[in-house]
Amino acid sequence: SQTIHQWPATLVQPVGSPLSLECTVEGTSNPNLYWYRQAAGRGLQLLFYSVGIGQISSEVPQNLSASRPQDRQFILSSKKLLLSDSGFYLCAWSDAILAGDLRNEQFFGPGTRLTVL
Amino acid sequence: RKEVEQDPGPFNVPEGATVAFNCTYSNSASQSFFWYRQDCRKEPKLLMSVYSSGNEDGRFTAQLNRASQYISLLIRDSKLSDSATYLCAVRGSGGSYIPTFGRGTSLIVHP
Numbered sequence: 001s002q003t004i005h006q007w008p009a010t011l012v013q014p015v016g017s018p019l020s021l022e023c024t025v026e027g028t029s030n031p032n033l034y035w036y037r038q039a040a041g042r043g044l045q046l047l048f049y050s051v052g053i054g055q056i057s058s059e060v061p062q063n064l065s066a067s068r069p070q071d072r073q074f075i076l077s078s079k080k081l082l083l084s085d086s087g088f089y090l091c092a093w094s095d096a097i098l099a100g101d102l103r104n105e106q107f108f109g110p111g112t113r114l115t116v117l
Numbered sequence: 118r119k120e121v122e123q124d125p126g127p128f129n130v131p132e133g134a135t136v137a138f139n140c141t142y143s144n145s146a147s148q149s150f151f152w153y154r155q156d157c158r159k160e161p162k163l164l165m166s167v168y169s170s171g172n173e174d175g176r177f178t179a180q181l182n183r184a185s186q187y188i189s190l191l192i193r194d195s196k197l198s199d200s201a202t203y204l205c206a207v208r209g210s211g212g213s214y215i216p217t218f219g220r221g222t223s224l225i226v227h228p
Contacts, residue, residue: 034215043220044161044204090160097214102149102168104214106206108160 002027006091006109013116019064019078021112023091026072031093033074034106035066038088050074051096086116120144121207123219130195130226137191138222140205149208150188151216152179154201161204165190195226 003026013019025031035047046059048066056066063082067075074091092106122141130136140150149168153161165172167188171180178191188207192199202223206216 044218046215049215088158101214102208103166104149104208104216105151105163105166106216107163111160113158 002093002107004091004093004107004109006089006112008112009110010113011115013081013114015083015116016080019076019081019085019114021076021089021091021114023074023076023109024072025074025093028072028093028095030071030096032096032104033068034092034094035074035076036090036092036108038090040087044090048076081116083116086114088113120217121205121219123203123205123222125220125222127223127225130224132195132197132226132228134195134226135191135193136195136224137189138203138224139187139189140207140219140222141185141187142207142217143186144207144209145183145186147186147207147209149216150179150181151206151208152177152188152190153204153206153218155204155221156201164203192224195224197226197228200224200226 006023032051034049036044038044050056050068053068064078089112091109094104094106120143151166152164154164155161165179167179167181176193180189202221204221205219208216
């Protein structure tokens with residue numbers, strides 16, 4: 001069965017510090033990978049998604065970046081954190097989408113709760 | 118109009134009650150719909166997928182109304198453990214395969 005891991009679980013960082021969050025998926029090949037942020041009392045905001053190694057699509061311009069160095073590894077980074085970067089960061093995976101396929105069930109990792117002070 | 122809208126609630130119901138909440142969507146070409154359950158400070162977990170008129174899984178029933186562009190989630194015989202936030206996700210058509218999430222509806226089941 002497939003599992004998705006994220007770490008760290010919680011993180012407290014000062015403004016201006018760098019960030020690196022990691023996500024790995026097991027039990028599947030060539031998944032689509034996603035990074036979401038959920039701010040307190042807000043909905044899920046899609047930040048980045050990837051359909052393959054080295055392929056990253058950005059949904060929202062900001063000081064975050066993402067990379068996919070391996071098929072089942074997705075990394076979220078920042079060079080300098082802002083206060084507004086605080087939130088609950090969720091990585092998700094889904095099967096690769098084929099033409100005409102109606103599915104896209106996404107499965108989420110346990111998340112990283114980031115507080116920027 | 119937002120792409121996916123949900124009443125934030127909270128819906129407060131006694132154990133054993135039947136409760137339903139709706140999720141409206143703006144893209145009439147949307148093809149696939151999902152309900153997720155999110156417990157406090159946890160990740161969303163997939164509850165149900167809907168590709169046609171509806172789906173049923175035990176006490177949970179999802180109904181799709183394409184004419185009025187909403188999908189509903191019905192929970193029968195509510196349990197205390199059903200207390201959570203329920204997120205609706207709607208997948209677009211064509212190349213837009215990534216679902217858009219609503220902000221969720223909070224359900225509190227009390228004794």
